[in-house]
Amino acid sequence: MGLLRRILGNETLDFDFLPSPRLYMGAGRLQRLGDYLESRGIRRIALITGGASYSQSDYREGFEGGLSESGVSFLRFAVSGEPAPDKVDSIRDEVQNSDVQAVVGLGGGSVIDTAKAVSTMLRHEGSVRDYLEGVGERRLSGSRYPLVAVPTTAGTGSEATSNAVISEVGEGGYKKSLRHPGLVPDLAILDPELTRGCPAELSSAAGMDALTQLLEAYVSKNSNPMSDLLAEEGLKRAGRALPVVVRNPDDLRTRTEMAYAAYLSGLVLGTAGLGLVHGATSPIGAARHIPHGVVCGRLLPAATGASIRALERQGAEGAGFLVKYRRAAEILGREKGGSLKTLVDLFSHWVEEFEIPGLEAYGFSEEELAVIAQKSSLKESPAKLSSEEIYEVLLESL
Ligand SMILES: [Fe+2]
Numbered sequence: 001m002g003l004l005r006r007i008l009g010n011e012t013l014d015f016d017f018l019p020s021p022r023l024y025m026g027a028g029r030l031q032r033l034g035d036y037l038e039s040r041g042i043r044r045i046a047l048i049t050g051g052a053s054y055s056q057s058d059y060r061e062g063f064e065g066g067l068s069e070s071g072v073s074f075l076r077f078a079v080s081g082e083p084a085p086d087k088v089d090s091i092r093d094e095v096q097n098s099d100v101q102a103v104v105g106l107g108g109g110s111v112i113d114t115a116k117a118v119s120t121m122l123r124h125e126g127s128v129r130d131y132l133e134g135v136g137e138r139r140l141s142g143s144r145y146p147l148v149a150v151p152t153t154a155g156t157g158s159e160a161t162s163n164a165v166i167s168e169v170g171e172g173g174y175k176k177s178l179r180h181p182g183l184v185p186d187l188a189i190l191d192p193e194l195t196r197g198c199p200a201e202l203s204s205a206a207g208m209d210a211l212t213q214l215l216e217a218y219v220s221k222n223s224n225p226m227s228d229l230l231a232e233e234g235l236k237r238a239g240r241a242l243p244v245v246v247r248n249p250d251d252l253r254t255r256t257e258m259a260y261a262a263y264l265s266g267l268v269l270g271t272a273g274l275g276l277v278h279g280a281t282s283p284i285g286a287a288r289h290i291p292h293g294v295v296c297g298r299l300l301p302a303a304t305g306a307s308i309r310a311l312e313r314q315g316a317e318g319a320g321f322l323v324k325y326r327r328a329a330e331i332l333g334r335e336k337g338g339s340l341k342t343l344v345d346l347f348s349h350w351v352e353e354f355e356i357p358g359l360e361a362y363g364f365s366e367e368e369l370a371v372i373a374q375k376s377s378l379k380e381s382p383a384k385l386s387s388e389e390i391y392e393v394l395l396e397s398l
Contacts, residue, residue, distance in 0.1 A: 034070025142182030155206025157266020205293030
């Protein structure tokens with residue numbers, strides 16, 4: 001009933017919302033980083049970046065020149081692939097023995113997650129493993145080094161979230177979070193100039209991640225009026241920007257819009273939570289190296305269809321959530337009376353148009369997916385799906 005009341009605008013306001021970073025948004029904003037650090041008395045930073053994506057970028061020279069003009073020097077760490085615990089620990093150890101005063105992550109979601117974990121572990125004893133949800137027993141205090149996040153892809157929204165995903169891939173592998181409101185960066189810089197060189201297949205996968213996060217948070221059991229407001233804004237922006245970003249990577253206005261949508265997805269997932277797609281990305285990503293955004297995009301149509309069918313079965317309990325799915329269809333399809341079928345069709349259309357590969361392309365088999373279905377969770381999804389239905393969703397995504 002609470003949800004239907006909210007839709008009517010007469011619910012009781014009763015919710016928490018996590019902190020958000022200070023935000024610099026717009027083309028050229030990266031150049032303000034030097035001033036920001038200087039004004040805080042920060043003279044040396046640990047700069048965590050991607051590998052070739054940073055060293056071969058158009059912005060590198062100007063950025064490093066700007067830092068040096070502000071009197072800020074850096075110790076750079078290039079990371080590739082998902083952040084592994086050993087990598088985080090070794091960067092932390094090196095930084096600890098230096099005169100570094102702050103951590104800046106400039107790169108994709110994995111780079112920013114590494115920066116978040118390093119800044120936190122600089123104030124904690126032991127290995128990052130000891131603090132991971134479901135892996136270690138130790139608790140984070142919330143203390144960390146000053147932290148700035150500068151995403152170069154528009155996807156995970158990690159620059160706005162309170163967790164960092166740490167992965168150990170392969171046999172016995174896991175993808176688990178380091179989580180505390182203290183992990184939310186002090187400053188996020190969304191400068192679309194940095195995403196300009198991002199290749200189409202990366203832009204589309206990252207964009208599908210942001211879109212999935214917005215939708216899952218929007219229809220979550222834990223959503224609240226504020227997260228709804230931000231999720232609707234994010235869905236509107238993502239629906240408009242995503243196809244254009246893939247077709248026309250140099251359109252800076254659209255790049256900005258997509259970066260904004262991804263940031264909003266990070267803001268809302270922290271309080272509202274996620275759903276089935278993200279409940280399956282963890283066991284899938286722990287089993288094999290596969291881009292997170294590819295899994296999101298590939299699972300989204302089947303997961304949305306199955307969730308809608310389950311909510312229809314759930315009668316009055318599902319009704320409010322179906323209203324939200326319809327609203328999402330309206331926002332994304334930009335037409336009045338968007339139907340539930342058009343929502344699933346739109347997602348399938350994008351998967352096809354963006355040429356997002358199936359799970360089979362990464363070596364997954366039907367047997368392996370049966371095991372993964374058992375390990376998947378529904379997270380905060382209101383749709384009650386059985387593990388057979390989850391398996392069906394995974395098979396459709398093969
Ligand atoms: Fe995600």
